[in-house]
Amino acid sequence: MRRLTRQIEQLLYTEECVVVPGIGAFLVHHEPAVVDEQKGLIYPGRCRISFNAALKDNDGVLVKSYSDAFSFGYRRSLSIMEKDIEELRSQLLTSGVVEVGEVGKLIQSKGEMNLTFIPNPHHPFSIDYYGLRPVAMLPRPEVTTEETGRRAGLKGHIYYLPINLRAIGYSSVAAAMVAMAIFIPNQKLQSPSNAMQYQAGFLTEQVAEQEAEPAPVVEEVQVPTFEGFRITEGSERLGHYYVVVATLPNEAMAHKFIHENSSYLRFTKEGGVLISSRGVHRFYAASFETKEGAQEYLSELTKEEAFKTAWIHKQ
Known part of the structure; x- marks a missing residue:
């Protein structure tokens, strides 16, 4: 049965649904980061594993994993997989608990057909495994400027800061005048040696048509x-x-x-x-x-x- 649990563990890193025929399917769920404004905390995104006993039909993914791992054909891989699944089912009936490697536990109560899945809290998909903890949100600023009397604040998810546009305008003009005084030379500007290159001109309609580039041909993309x-x-x-x-x-x-x-x-x-x-x-x-x-x-x-x-x- 170790072969079966090993294939399930490996597939969960690349597949979002791993069906164990006749038993059920392990599903990977991606949960985004969550903001708790009342507590002022941001909880990081994570993955979690669940189990759905209704998905029992063989979709071929687990069989192919057996075939790739042991270099067997489809029929032999299917036979080995079915033998491992039968061993898992037998252990469920006798002990009621099966350890699915690092994924978690499958539990079957006596006299009941339903399976209960308990995920492993120390699986690599777990937040605790990477040490990811909630982080504090930025405090809401309450800063008031002396000139405008306007207050900085948070609108939606964007912080707005009060800026005196008139002061920016004056400072920009002053900086531009200083730059012009520094970089413009004091000597007279000399005219170019070949003034004809800088004179305006017109092309005849015939020459313009000859020099015009043909329009590119857009090919239809086949899906x-x-x-x-x-x-x-x-x-x-x-x-x-x-x-x-x-x-x-x-x-x-x-x-x-x-x-x-x-x-x-x-x-x-x-x-x-x-x-x-x-x-x-x-x-x-x-x-x-x-x-x-x-x-x-x-x-x-x-x-x-x-x-x-x-x-x-x-x-």
């Missing part, structure tokens, strides 16, 4: 696609939320899946495919700038039996 789905690069549209409807471990299986499931072609207009550096193909139905929009779309989509296992992936 790369995969089986009709728009390919979204890894660095493109960062921070977006994608409603994933299918995940395949490699290009060959992705081709076969789309050919055998034509119903997924309904998402080619608004959706696309995310291809990771490991070759994993994630077909998504739609993408959103906010998590709320993605969750609202997901709740409607999962009402259809064919897309019950759809989930949200953050780029």
Whole structure:
């Protein structure tokens, strides 16, 4: 079972969803920094790991990790993975607790089918592991200038300082006059040797047309696609939320899946495919700038039996 936990640990650094077939899925959540104005503290952003027992279907990611680690083919890697998962399931039934390496613990109460996940507080994703602590906010300034009587203050997230524009204007003019007195020479300016080079002139219409450069030809950029789905690069549209409807471990299986499931072609207009550096193909139905929009779309989509296992992936 050590092989299984090792693969889960490694995948969580590169994947946001690691499915253990028949058990559930480990999910990585990215939480932004939070400002608590009442306490005057800024809490740093962090990652946390959760567990979803509803995601049990094999998406091929864990099998591919086995194959890459041990240089086995797909069938042998699948057989080894299933054996390790069976060992994990057996330990859950006997002891009720399984240590998933540095990730955390899976707990199953006797007589209950639901699993409880307790994340490891000392995992590298934990804030305490890096020693990151909340930091104090800048105090609100209460400074009053003598000349204007205006007070510096905070508006929104920007500090505004009172500045006397008239004083700045006078000082700028004085500095410019001093610079002119220093750098302009006292001798007479001499005219250039070839005065013809500095005389204005006109080109005839015929010469102007000959010297005019041709307008550049703009070529239409072809958007790369995969089986009709728009390919979204890894660095493109960062921070977006994608409603994933299918995940395949490699290009060959992705081709076969789309050919055998034509119903997924309904998402080619608004959706696309995310291809990771490991070759994993994630077909998504739609993408959103906010998590709320993605969750609202997901709740409607999962009402259809064919897309019950759809989930949200953050780029």
